[in-house]
Amino acid sequence: FEGLTNARLRELGAQIEPAPGIPEFFEATKRHVAENEAFAAGGISVEHYAVSTGIRPMIEGSCLAPYLDGIWANTFVEEQAPPGYLDHLDMPSTEMPISHIGYGIDNTTKTRAIFEINKGVNKNPSIDVNALMGQDERRVPIRHMIYIADGPSDVPAFSILNTQGGKTLGVYTTEPRNNFSLVKKLQEQGRIQGMAEADYRPGKAAYLWLMDSLDQIAEEIVKARAAAVAEIANPPGHV
Numbered sequence: 001f002e003g004l005t006n007a008r009l010r011e012l013g014a015q016i017e018p019a020p021g022i023p024e025f026f027e028a029t030k031r032h033v034a035e036n037e038a039f040a041a042g043g044i045s046v047e048h049y050a051v052s053t054g055i056r057p058m059i060e061g062s063c064l065a066p067y068l069d070g071i072w073a074n075t076f077v078e079e080q081a082p083p084g085y086l087d088h089l090d091m092p093s094t095e096m097p098i099s100h101i102g103y104g105i106d107n108t109t110k111t112r113a114i115f116e117i118n119k120g121v122n123k124n125p126s127i128d129v130n131a132l133m134g135q136d137e138r139r140v141p142i143r144h145m146i147y148i149a150d151g152p153s154d155v156p157a158f159s160i161l162n163t164q165g166g167k168t169l170g171v172y173t174t175e176p177r178n179n180f181s182l183v184k185k186l187q188e189q190g191r192i193q194g195m196a197e198a199d200y201r202p203g204k205a206a207y208l209w210l211m212d213s214l215d216q217i218a219e220e221i222v223k224a225r226a227a228a229v230a231e232i233a234n235p236p237g238h239v
Contacts, residue, residue: 001097002097003097004097004098005078005095005096005097005098006057006076006078006098007057007095009055009057009058009061009076009098010057010058010060010061011061012058012061013055013057013058013059013060013061013062013065014061014062014063016058016062016063016064018062018063018064019171019173019198019199019200020198020199020200020201020204021199021200021201021202021204021206021207022063022064022200023063023064023066023067024200024201025200025201025207025210026048026064026067026068027067028202028207029046029048029210029211029214030045030046032046032211032214033045033046033214033218036218038222039218039222042218042221042222042225044218044221044222046214047069047070047140048067048068048069049068049069049070049071049072049113049117050064050068050070050071050072050073051072051073051105051110051113051114051157052071052072052073052105053073053074053105053106053110053153054073054074055073055074055075055076056071056072056073056074056075056103057075057076059071059073069122070117070122072105072109072110072113072116073105074101074103074104074105075101075102075103076098076099076100076101076102077098077099077100077101077102078095078096078097078098078099079096079099079100080099080100106153107152107153107154107155107156107157108156110153110154110156110157111156111157111160112129114142114145114147114157114160114161115129116129117139117140117145118138118139118140118141118142118145119131119133119138119139120138120139120140123139141165142160142161142164142165142166143164143165143166143217143220144166144217144220144221145161145166145167146161146166146167146168146169146210146213146214146217147161147166147167147168147169148168148169148171148206148210149170149171150170150171150172150173150179150182150183150198151179151182152182155186155191158170158186158191158192159191162190162191162193167193167194167213167216167217168191168192168193168194169192169193169194169195169196169206169209169210169213170183170186170187170191170192170194170195170196171183171195171196171197171198171206172184172195172196172197172198173197173198174197183195194209194213196209
């Protein structure tokens with residue numbers, strides 16, 4: 001498209017209409033954990049990520065961006081990097097029209113994003129996503145994740161969370177596009193654990209389901225840490 005730049009895509013992203021309750025819900029989850037003394041004492045925190053087959057610059061320009069800890073989505077490049085660019089990483093940004101696909105994401109690469117979050121690749125780039133790593137060494141265990149989505153491209157990600165103890169919620173909309181039957185089919189096939197309208201305002205089904213799931217995960221973490229401390233042998237006493 002002539003004249004289409006990443007900057008223009010970010011401008012268009014600012015026009016995206018979020019689901020009801022978004023982005024306020026992101027902050028509500030953080031407050032929910034911070035205001036619970038046991039969760040706060042355990043150092044538990046909440047992070048939010050977008051793993052999307054959409055366009056990254058549009059997500060970056062949306063009202064969601066300030067509340068996200070990371071974004072996986074399709075990217076575009078204005079011009080290819082010249083030979084030796086690694087020696088000149090201070091290359092100035094350009095406003096040229098996009099000309100190449102930079103990074104593509106689909107149902108398979110969505111699962112890669114999950115494992116990058118799981119292992120902490122997004123926080124420590126020196127870690128290889130394919131590196132052998134014990135479950136206890138991983139930054140965010142999959143059983144502590146909640147995956148919220150609405151389409152067939154999310155089925156592999158749903159499967160990973162379902163088999164490894166995570167939580168999955170299928171959400172649907174009625175306006176401007178009704179995809180209720182599609183999400184209902186995912187539930188009938190056992191691909192999601194819960195189903196709700198994509199309305200994240202307090203009192204709505206999605207809000208209640210997610211906050212309850214958040215409590216379950218946080219309580220599991222607190223109990224696991226308490227059990228680990230209890231197993232530490234006391235040193236010999238003095239006579």
